[in-house]
Amino acid sequence: MHLFCYLNVIKTSVRILCTNQAKPIMKYLNVAEKNDAAKNIAALLSRGASTRREGLSNYNKIYEFDTTIFGQPARMVMTSVSGHLLNYEFVTTYRAWQSCHPVALFDAPVVKQCPANYDNIKRTLEREIRQCQGLIIWTDCDREGENIGFEVIKVCTDIKPNIPVYRAKFSEITAASVFRALNTLGQPNKNISDAVDVRQELDLRTGAAFTRLQTLRFQKVFPDKLSDKLISYGSCQFPTLGFVVERYNAIEEFVPEDFWRIKMNHTMKDLTVDFNWKRDRLFDKNACEAILDICQENPQATVEEVESKSKSKWRPLPLDTVELEKTASRKLRINAKDTMKIAEKLYTQGLISYPRTETNIFPRELNLVPLVEQQTVDNRWGPFAQRVLNEGGPNPRQGRKSDQAHPPIHPTKYANNLNGNEQRIYEYIVRHFLACVSKDAMGHETVVHVDIADEKFLAKGLFILERNYLDVYTYDRWNAKEIHEYRVGETFMPSNLSLAESTTSPPKLLTEADLIALMEKYGIGTDATHAEHIETIKTREYVGLHENIYFVPGTLGMGLVEGYNRIGLEVSLAKPNLRADFEKDLKLICDGHKNPETVRREQIEKYRAVFGIVTERILEIDDSLGNRLEDRPRPLENEAIPQDDFRPVMKCPKCNGDLVIRNRKTGTGKYLSCTSYPQCKNAIWLPVSIDTIEVLEESCNICGPTVKKLRVKFKHNPFLGEPNPNTICIGGCDNIVLDTLNISASSVRGANRTNAPSTNRAPTNNRNVAPNQSTLNNWVTGSNRTNSSSQPSTSTRQATSNDTRDDANASLSYSNAPTFPMPAQTARPTQTVRPSNPGTSNSRPRSFLDAPTPRGQQGDVANGPNANVCSCNQEATLLTVRKEGPNKGRQFYACPNRSCNYFAWASESEPNAMRQNAAPHANAVRQNGAPTIGGLKCDCNLDAAERIVSKDGPNKGRRFFCCPKPMGEGCRFFKWADDVNGTNGNDNGHDPYNGPGGAPNTSWNSGGGGGGGGNWRKKNTNWKSKKKTKSTGTLKPYNKNATQRKPKTCGICRQEGHIRTNCPNQRN
Structure with a gap:
């Protein structure tokens, strides 16, 4: 039996213990606007039992105490900030005064962050909130206080996103006020914070x-x-x-003016009463003198009317901030700044209510009697306070303004230990409060109206019956004015009737x-x-x-x-x-x-x-x-700064900030920098060949509205055959632009687009582009586009994102090639360039419509006296072929800046050699659109198109078959018509893939020679993708083990080891 009872006791104890553990004491972080406020609020809520410990900031202490909240015991941690914890600032890019045109600041990104000197306060909040289950805001209940409260909320919710937040609303730091605020916690007002x-x-x-x-x-x-x-x-x-x-x-x-008035007074029994002329004043002296003469002819004055009425002088309205500042400045000679500083100090000490208020109406629920009773102990205004209580209690005069946040300024506690201006400000607040809750001053006014020769005069007298509020409010005056006792109909002779002259005064x-x-x-x-x-x-x-x-x-x-x-x-x-x-x-x-x-x-x-x-x-x-x-302004030259500077180009893919154009520190070149620097270090370095760059209002239709197009002018245009300046997008929709400008796709893609689209689409601008050497050496066109245009285009030859290309010879993609001839693009002999991978389509198709006039036809420089001047009108550079092949060691001329495609062999002295390189190629024409002989099919399973070689050389006039699709879209099918017919019509035995110009087909960039070898490979040629190297922009063949073709033979002597351009028999 005893054992059973013992077990029941143990079970009950465990149950009680578990119940207590199931309801842990809640811990709340309380944050006030200043340390003094936190200290006093903690002292009041704890009834003087709070304990203090240090925070990370030396000026903001932490006070802990226990209290009851929501009917449950709670542990309170009270600390403070020092005004605004977070401030708006421009991002680092815009902070330097010379960093941008001032107009850019209207759009510049801004961040709200914690200043370095407030970082310890922020860290204190972050540390304390981790141990708390609730947050209570005790900042001042005005606009700024509400905004400071939301700054505290942001810092704390960054650590604990779901922590409950409460707002304590109070107008004074007194026991009654803070306990009332704790028992009526509400929610912070986001609207007020947003306004700030x-x-x-x-x-x-x-x-x-x-x-x-x-x-x-x-x-x-x-x-x-x-x-x-x-x-x-x-x-x-x-x-x-x-x-x-x-x-x-x-x-x-102000221009002063003279005026005149008639002055009249009446002296009797040593009391002089001054009468005012009803006309007040005249600016015409003659007229005023004439009126005076009339009055002096019959000077007897007759009393026409005597008014006797009660007169009141109103007590002041309850005190608001503006009236406090004005009266302190006018009466106490304390400027507004010092006045508010003192008032805030008195408020944090709990001596007055909140001093920043627009309200001049006391709320009905505010009990004013205890506030008046506190002041009865003072020997200066105590008797008056007691009189207010004895005469029915406080009866404040009510104004018309209320900010719905704070009551008018009033004393909350009696203080007799203040000195200096603090004492003067506190005394004014107390006297104003007692005056506004007492009675108006009462008096009796007499107004006497008299007539002299039809001219009217009047005099006023005032007798004060009850001073009331004037007894305590020493900042106001109401002076009595004695007057004789006049009766209606009474007459008297004026003691003085004369002309007074005066002058208007400026404000x-x-x-x-x-x-x-x-x-x-x-x-x-x-x-x-x-x-x-x-x-x-x-x-x-x-x-x-x-x-x-x-x-x-x-x-x-x-x-x-x-x-x-x-x-x-x-x-x-x-x-x-x-x-x-x-x-x-x-x-x-x-x-x-x-x-x-x-x-x-x-x-x-x-x-x-x-x-x-x-x-x-x-x-x-x-x-x-x-x-x-008194100084002459100096004229400024070149003061205008482009308005487009620092206009965002696009969003940063790393942090979603803005990417803006900046000048390099070296003074040459530009780059795109993230406005979130140094937090985000994303940067896009643009080529130094860019002369000017402008951010347009126009957005890219593909990348989206946040990506702006750029108008770029190059010192040496890398986009051959395109206009300069040019309009481009660097948002990632155009791989060719990115590769040509050496921009990493990861620097611009992400926030804008993860990948360039893989389908054919319209170009981002109407740039007219000539074919490039890396894609095409000899442009093959037909005299009729009917066949090719009738075939649906199923693929587009385009550059991949992994292409490695020279900045002046970027691989281009082609769609629907035109029927007119295009300028040849002779590649540099020292480079090797692979064709674009036909299996990819990451880049946009380029349009060749409205192609520019071929450079070779624009004022041929070869016709001048110096044949070694390139199309840029600069002296060509002498280079040597180093690639293995029959041209190894041979010298040639090229553009020194790689801006144009000028090329000429050094051994060729005829001007035609250079013109031939610059002239447009028309290697073949279609034979009236005749598609086939005997149903010959290309590798696309389409009827092969028959064409004729039109280029000068041993194969001129020879027929061949190829894919009917536009260049770059079809397969690489090729057959001589002679082979199809079973005969060999090639007298010289030249392989059509190794043109008579002698350029070996192992390199697409070894120089065209006199005839310019074709760029077509046999269909079994194997190309593999190779990754882009960091060191150079050179493109190399992807399969070094590709089957080597037999050496080319000379088209004249049929011997191997040389070509027709350097054949000894040619000279004979």
Whole structure:
């Protein structure tokens, strides 16, 4: 029995233990905006029991404590950031001021990343979140705070993507407020954060673009005055500067005018009452004197009306940020920047509510009585606070503005240990709070209307009955004014009736309070940024302070604003219109009424358009600056920078960033660089033979809209027979372009396309190309294309991605060859080039339509006095054949730059030799389209086409049969007509595959000789693919063990070892 009970106890204990282990204590990471806020919030939530430990940042500590959340015990880890954790920056490629034209910054890629000095804060969050099961954001509840919260969320969710996220909403750091926030956790507002992201990105783009434009230009135009100046631009800075300049110009342009008024007063029992003339003033002295004469003729005054009414002076509205800044500047002589800095410190200490608010309405649920009671202990305003409680409690005057985030600024705790400006700011906030929750000042006003000779005068008197809020609010005045007791119908003689002369006065210079009021009126910045913008224009020396109170524009600021205003009011950067519209859009984003991407795109286009106008009319700003700086602007030569620089060419296949064109550091040549460098090191090095390159707006139809075409001009054109400059695509759709420019396919394919298409397709541009030596030596054409065109093309001869080819002799693919003759492409004798693999089709087909005039017919250089000048009009280079064969050791002339296909044997002195190489080949013509004799079939199982050799030589006029398909598409079938008929019509015994020119068929690139050997191989010739070598662009035969043909024999003497061009019998 005892054993049974013992077992039950053990089972119960195990069950309890398992139950406790099944519900582990949740751990939450809490993040505040500043360390002081984290410290105070932790102290309040833990009731002073939190423990502190160090984070990776020396300025952001970690506080741990236990509390209850969602009805369950939880472990809280409280830390902080220091404002924005992530900032928008241009990618590395665009950060240098000279890296691109400023207009490129409107489209340049931007990234939001952590600055190096905040990296320890980021690492702290990453470390702590790994051990937590929830994230609570305690940043300030305004736009910037919401965005900072989402920055924290991004860092943490990068480590734990599915971690629950909560938002604590509070307006003051007090026990009641933070516990209320913890018990009513919600979700962060993405709309508000998006608005900040849009603003930050636009400020970055517009600020950087205009700042670079202004600074780089004006430093050169005015080197004596501005060589070391940063001439910054900000979309809020310049309108703020514009207000100062506008007021200054109004004063400068003010023309004073004299005016006159009739002055009348009445003295009785040592009390003088001044009466005001109802006409106020006249600018005509004669008229005023005439009226005065009439009054003096009958000076008796008659009281026509006496008004007696109650008068109130309203207590102030609840305090918002703008009013705090204005009053502190006007009454306390503390500038807005210092005011906000002090207010934020008081807030983090828990002494006041959040100081950045647009609200001037106290919410009904906010209990104001305890806030007033806290202030009763002070000997300066304590009695007044007690009076407020005794007279019915706080009754605040209500305004009309609310940001739905924070209540008006008010004290949250009594403090008597402050000093200096902190004490003055805190005292103002307390007195303002007590004044707004008390009663209006009450008085009695008397207005007396009198008549003298039909001219009306009036006087006012004020008697204060109850001062009320004025007893505590020492920053306001309401002075009583005594007046005699007048009755209707009473008459009296004026003590003084005379003419007073005065002059109109100009408006006063703006004070900081005036400037903030204008910024708020026109929507420039927010209550949180007014002080920052004002401080910036002071730091840049755009404005200065007169008597440390009034703003006066500097010469630089005046010149800039006047210059921009000359460009046009509708686009002037010194006017508030652009920024005010943007601020409205941001408000709509916050409210969820506008899409942030739409606003971002529209605003960028607006500022881009303004930028274009500014660059077009920049000389007007030069003139305005020159007038103000008293310096003559220096003209700049070649100042225009191509607008296409740094326009993305395509997406990087490695990281999906942008590939843009950059200049090499050596100054010669260009390359494509990834904008994500140094994170991504993908680069495409372009040949130094490129003279200019331009990114077009046109996209490649094959590669997609993200791949732009390029207009390239070469110093020496590698695309033979094509125009220069040329339009090409390097996105990977054209293997020939990639191979010719030596671009690795892996550098451009991936994000755009994994492979070039294997089917025939239209070319990416209408480049007209001549046949190339690596594919064709002798172009065989027919006089009639009926037969070949009637046969469907089932394949296209194309280059593979593994082809190794010379940059000036890239293998081309052919489709539907034309009927007209094409220029010969004589290959370099020192190279060996294989034909394109007919089994592959990775490259696009090339069109030969509208081929250019053959170089040999374009002003034959051989007709000149020097036969050794190539088609580029450069002196040809003397080279020697090194390949084994009958021409080994023989010298020949070729183009020194490999730009043209000029070729001539050194031993041939006749100009015709060079012309023959340059002239178009027409080796054979079709015999009236006669396809067959006796049903002869080619290897494609098609009726063989009969043709006639038309090239000069021993085989001229001889008939032969070949594949009827266009060149490069069909098989390599060949038979002499004599052989088909059973006779040998070849007198000289020449093999048709070894032409009479003597070029051996083991090399396709050994020189054409006088007759130019044909490039056709027998059908059993075996070619194998060979991989591309890194060292050279030379193509070699793929089967070194191919059967060697017997040596060629001379066409004259029938002897082996030489050919007809060097036959001794030829000379005889």
